[in-house]
């Protein structure tokens with residue numbers, strides 16, 4: 001797959017770049033100034049859990065990677081790994097080719113070495129993608145289709161359509177770390193639409209951030225923005241349409257820098273919290289250095 005160019009919808013800012021720095025600020029409640037770190041950008045299960053658990057959590061990112069040419073089979077299809085597309089906090093995503101159909105897909109893995117709660121995230125993700133894929137056409141434009149899922153001796157996987165780089169990496173790689181104001185407005189409108197569509201389907205995303213939205217690939221889709229990563233999504237309605245009862249003990253789940261206040265307070269989240277974090281994301285898209293003051 002050729003290296004995707006910046007979408008026409010994504011324009012670098014004409015303003016001088018604020019390259020290098022990634023933001024400093026004051027952490028809420030602590031009164032301490034903290035530099036934004038890569039860890040702040042990655043989803044974590046519970047940042048306030050004992051250091052022992054934190055170590056285990058970190059260890060899961062050092063999982064074995066698949067190599068080009070490795071073959072993975074589901075009951076219905078066989079895929080050959082082409083290359084690694086990206087790694088998140090809890091899994092890896094590979095470009096694979098269906099051996100018979102010769103179509104390329106993105107295959108996301110969760111190794112059994114990870115905590116049970118981690119690979120159950122893939123089950124949630126498959127469930128959300130499946131529901132989104134069955135939604136009316138106008139409300140599923142910004143979601144990917146779940147194409148297949150399976151298990152091997154070492155990991156579980158899901159297969160979905162391939163998209164281009166995330167907003168985070170488009171900004172870094174193609175826009176000198178700064179989007180133009182027009183791009184931010186355009187991106188904001190589209191991402192808000194996908195949050196709305198997801199809520200209409202009855203799910204909260206709970207990990208809204210620039211790294212979890214990607215641009216489409218190819219002439220038809222390069223102006224589309226897809227919402228990704230439903231690993232910590234949650235259904236907030238009962239099957240009869242009523243709201244689910246809030247739970248009492250809720251662990252911190254998400255990305256510290258892009259977490260709703262309710263999430264930090266370990267309260268049950270609702271659609272307003274995704275919107276709150278979407279606002280944080282818009283501030284960050286406007287100005288990666290000081291858009292969010294923490």
Ligand SMILES: Nc1ncnc2c1ncn2[C@@H]1O[C@H](COP(=O)(O)OP(=O)(O)O)[C@@H](O)[C@H]1O
Pocket residue numbers: 043085086087088089090091092093106108144160161162163164165166211212214228229230231
């Ligand atoms: N369908 C896809 N096509 C191309 N790249 C993808 C796809 N899904 C995820 N990625 C890339 O893989 C990386 C991790 O994906 P993500 O779903 O966010 O995993 P995690 O749950 O580990 O955060 C990101 O860099 C993302 O851009």
Ligand SMILES: [Mg+2]
Pocket residue numbers: 088089211212229
């Ligand atoms: Mg992610």
